[in-house]
Amino acid sequence: MLPLAAACVFAQVGAEVVTDADGRIIKDTRTQKPTGTPPPTGAPAEAAPAKPGEPAPAPPAPTAREKAEALEEATRARIDEVREAVWAFTENLPNFTCEQHVKRNESEDRAKTWKLKDRVFVDVVYSNGVENYINAKHNGKPIKKGSPLDSGSWSTGEYGTIQKDVLAHNTDAKFRYEKDSTFGGRAVALFSYTVQRPNSHWKVTGDKETLMPAYRGQIWVDKENKRILRIEMQARQIPKEFQFDAVDMTVDYGTVKIGGKEYVMPVRAENLACQRYSLRCTKNETEFKNYKQFSAESTVSAAESTISFDAPEEKAAELDKKKPKKK
Numbered sequence: 284m285l286p287l288a289a290a291c292v293f294a295q296v297g298a299e300v301v302t303d304a305d306g307r308i309i310k311d312t313r314t315q316k317p318t319g320t321p322p323p324t325g326a327p328a329e330a331a332p333a334k335p336g337e338p339a340p341a342p343p344a345p346t347a348r349e350k351a352e353a354l355e356e357a358t359r360a361r362i363d364e365v366r367e368a369v370w371a372f373t374e375n376l377p378n379f380t381c382e383q384h385v386k387r388n389e390s391e392d393r394a395k396t397w398k399l400k401d402r403v404f405v406d407v408v409y410s411n412g413v414e415n416y417i418n419a420k421h422n423g424k425p426i427k428k429g430s431p432l433d434s435g436s437w438s439t440g441e442y443g444t445i446q447k448d449v450l451a452h453n454t455d456a457k458f459r460y461e462k463d464s465t466f467g468g469r470a471v472a473l474f475s476y477t478v479q480r481p482n483s484h485w486k487v488t489g490d491k492e493t494l495m496p497a498y499r500g501q502i503w504v505d506k507e508n509k510r511i512l513r514i515e516m517q518a519r520q521i522p523k524e525f526q527f528d529a530v531d532m533t534v535d536y537g538t539v540k541i542g543g544k545e546y547v548m549p550v551r552a553e554n555l556a557c558q559r560y561s562l563r564c565t566k567n568e569t570e571f572k573n574y575k576q577f578s579a580e581s582t583v584s585a586a587e588s589t590i591s592f593d594a595p596e597e598k599a600a601e602l603d604k605k606k607p608k609k610k
Contacts, residue, residue, distance in 0.1 A: 354460065357460070358458055358459065358460045358474070359458075361460070361472065361474075361504075362450070362458050362474070364509045365450065365502075365504050365509050365510075365511065366450045367509070368508065368509035368510055369446045369447060369450055369510075369511065370447070372510065372546075372547070373412065373446075373447060376409070376412075376546065377541055377542055377576055377577075378408075378409060378410045378411065378576070378577040378578065379408075379409050379541050379542075379574055379575060379576055379577050380406055380407060380408050380409070380574075380575050380576075380577045381406075381407050381409075381548075381571050381572060381573055381574045381575070382404065382405075382406060382407070382571070382572045382573045383404070383405045383406075383407050383416075383569060383570075383571055384402070384403075384404055384569065384570045384571075384572065385402065385403040385404070385405075385567055385568070385569045386399060386402055386567070386568045386569075387399075387400045387401050387402070387403065387565065387566075387567050388400055388565065388566045388567075388568065389563065389564070389565055389566075390562075390563070390564045390565075390566070391562050391563050391564075392562055393562060395564065397566060400565070401421065401422050402421075402422055402423070403419065403420070403421055404418075404419070404420040404423075405417070405418065405419045405420070406418040407571075408577055409577070410577065414444065445485075445514060445516070445532075445534065446511050446514060448484050448485070449476065449478070449500075449502070449514065449516075451484075453482065454478055454482050454483070454484065455478070455479070455482045456476045456477065456478045456482075457476060457477050457478075458474050458475070458476045459474060459475050459476070460472065460473075460474055461473040461474060461475055461501070463506070464503070466503045466512045466513055467512060467535075467537065469505050469506075469507070469512060470505075470506045470507070471503045471504055471505055471506060471512060472503075472504045472506055473501060473502075473503055473504075474501065474502050474504065475499070475500070475501050476499065476500060476501070476502065477497075477498075477499045478497060478498050478499070479497050480495070480496060480497035480520060483495040483496060483497055483498060485498060485516065485518075487518060487527065487530050487556075489525065489526035489527060490526060491526070492525070492526070494521070494522070494525050496518040496519065496520065496521050496530070497518070497519050497520045498516050498517055498518050498519055499516075499517055499519055500514065500515040500516040500517055501513075501514075501515045502514050502515075505547075508547075510536070510547045511536060511547075512535070512536050512537075512547070513533065513534070513535050513536065514533070514534050515531070515532070515533045516531065516532040516533075517530075517531050517532075518530040518531070523559075525559070526558065526559060527556045527557060527558060527559060528557060528558075528559040528560075529555070529556065529557040529564075530554075530555070530556045530557075531553075531554065531555045531556075532552070532553070532554040532555075533552065533553045533554075534549050534551070534552045535549070535550055535551040535552070536548060536549055536550065537550040539574045540574070541574050541575065541576050542576035546574075548571065548574060549571045550570070550571055551568075551569065551570055551571070552567075552568075552569040552571075553566065553567065553568055553569070554566070554567045554569075555567075
């Protein structure tokens with residue numbers, strides 16, 4: 284056996300050759316082939332198996348696409364819960380009456396300096412799922428003909444119609460979870476949504492025409508009972524030939540008692556419309572008060588879920604025609 288000093292070693296990258304003093308190869312790793320098949324380029328390497336006594340390796344982190352798909356699925360499930368809560372609520376809602384107090388304001392500058400235009404009062408009768416209006420007064424005087432919708436800007440649908448429509452399957456609103464928050468002291472989940480124009484049922488009425496625009500908005504959902512506590516709607520993609528270039532609506536909901544039971548009902552609303560090619564805007568501020576259960580027969584006029592602005596207004600003096608003087 285040759286002494287260690289007589290051996291020569293030639294090192295190459297990835298290989299080793301050892302020869303004796305006469306040049307004979309006694310060790311050659313150049314011909315040894317690597318075991319196993321390397322993973323394809325770009326593929327994640329497999330985690331090494333855990334040794335005895337060690338915890339199993341963590342699974343690979345989800346990709347951005349997998350995270351987005353999981354969030355979308357979770358959002359659909361949560362909106363389904365909200366939809367069920369809204370439908371169950373409206374189906375079990377008793378017939379009721381309440382007072383609707385509306386302050387209508389105007390602005391004609393960029394700073395939106397609002398000036399009170401007039402006040403409208405109506406008794407609202409919600410009967411068998413339809414909103415109706417009686418005993419209407421304009422600036423304290425009874426409206427002797429027509430309806431509140433004929434006396435200027437007006438909105439309807441706050442009592443449940445709007446919520447049902449936004450959540451209806453045929454509206455096909457696209458919802459996105461935004462964040463957790465609070466509203467009125469309640470823990471809520473905030474969702475944004477969009478509705479395309481072909482699926483819109485929101486009516487915006489100007490002087491001469493009615494539009495059902497595409498719109499977007501947000502809903503604040505009570506995390507405990509899945510009820511909507513606020514809903515916002517903002518018209519978008521309004522045709523250039525339409526009278527208004529901006530239309531917004533917001534409704535806030537709170538707990539009220541009707542017939543000894545608690546219900547989540549509208550307590551405040553605000554709607555706004557701005558004239559195209561003008562600084563003139565109108566804003567309605569509405570309060571809903573004195574909810575009571577309704578059971579008596581009454582003559583009422585039905586109204587669909589809609590929002591109307593700037594219909595021709597007749598002055599109270601013109602409505603109260605003077606009687607001819609007695610001779």
